[in-house]
Amino acid sequence: MRVWRLLNVADLDSMDILRNKLFNDSAVAGEACGIAMGLTMLGTADYPSIEEMLRYTADTQHEKIVRGLAIGIALILYGKEDIAENFIPNLLNAQDPLLRVGGAYTIALAYVGTGDNFAIKKLLHVASSDPSDDVRRVAVLSLGFVLCKDHTAVPRIVEILSESYNPHVRYGAAMALGIACAGTGLNEAIDILEPMLKDTSDFVRQGVLIAMAMILIQHNEQSAPRVVAFRQTLEKVYSNRHEDALAKFGAALAQGILDAGGRNVTISLQTTTGAMNMEAIIGIALFTYSWYWYPLAHCLSLAFTPTALIGLNVALKVFHYLCLV
């Protein structure tokens, strides 16, 4: 359902300020401005903004800025499906691998939850044929976004990618499972991820730990027996002195995700009525961007949805119990 909205003055003011800071061409600030421009114009498919951002990616020398603008463009095209096709081919065929990464993110966010075959085919093609590891990794994890409404199909599609010779593709496969099956405890997904805990590559292990935590969040021994073993694995990884730093980081993050919000939240890309939960999707998308810039890992908190809401009256007595699952 298309929603046309009138931009309010505050948004345009923000965009002006962000644009001015962007044109100062400072790499650190510019990256954040690119992302922020995408967030402010989220889902509007505002052509002038996108075109301006694309022009600046050609003008700037800083890779950080190009990266930030690339995901910013993807955010502007959130949920836009066919309209995004005006930009996706150009992004995917760009010389600069960072723009191709942007193209993959654009497919992920434009077609989020649609299960669109065309989008999946394109992502699989990029995942198998692009010369850049970064692009292949993002293309694979983007499958998780496109298929998040049909999460039971993801293990089948991603299984072969999880055995790829390329560790970036394996990482992407793990994250795709984590994204699509978040909060579900799906056994088929854990079946694929568990053996990957022994992967030779440290960042793949990091991705697997994070993905398993996202899938097993809020599950206990009754609903998902394997969570017990997973908790023990986490403890082993982050307390092992000889473990690689990247894997330990993953284990620490995973522990935080597993017990997120005091064990009162889950990660849910859909609302209770089945509509897409925009905040959660954006949160996870920015979380995947933390591959490049780790402070953005905090954005995963946008994806947390409380599951129990306990109402208390003035006397602090329970009068109303509401469970949102």
Added chain:
Amino acid sequence: MHAGTTIDSFIRDNLEWLGRATNWAKFSATAALGVIHRGHLSQGQTLLAPYLPVDNGSSSSVYTEGGSLFGLGLIFANHGSSVSRYLSKQLQNANDEVVQHGAALGLGVAGIASADESMASFKCC
């Protein structure tokens, strides 16, 4: 783990360890306060006040200032309208790129809701 719970006991108990963080780790640690107090709109700005940039240009670390602005954005992620003016002013006035970085991210994250008021109504139905 304490996301949205306002329980900052870990931070209080380990303040000395956290104080040793430098540069971007400091940024990230300050932003974590925003994650912990997510949704705490009435007190959010007060809680982060010790870390936010001060107009008279005090000596607080730029990483702390940038991180606090990002954290502020995270606190107000669903209700950005009240704080986006403050954040945009901070972004405009900031001279250092780290503070600009935090302010821009904070403005973007707080401004998700402001960009899509019509979509917000989809969320709650």
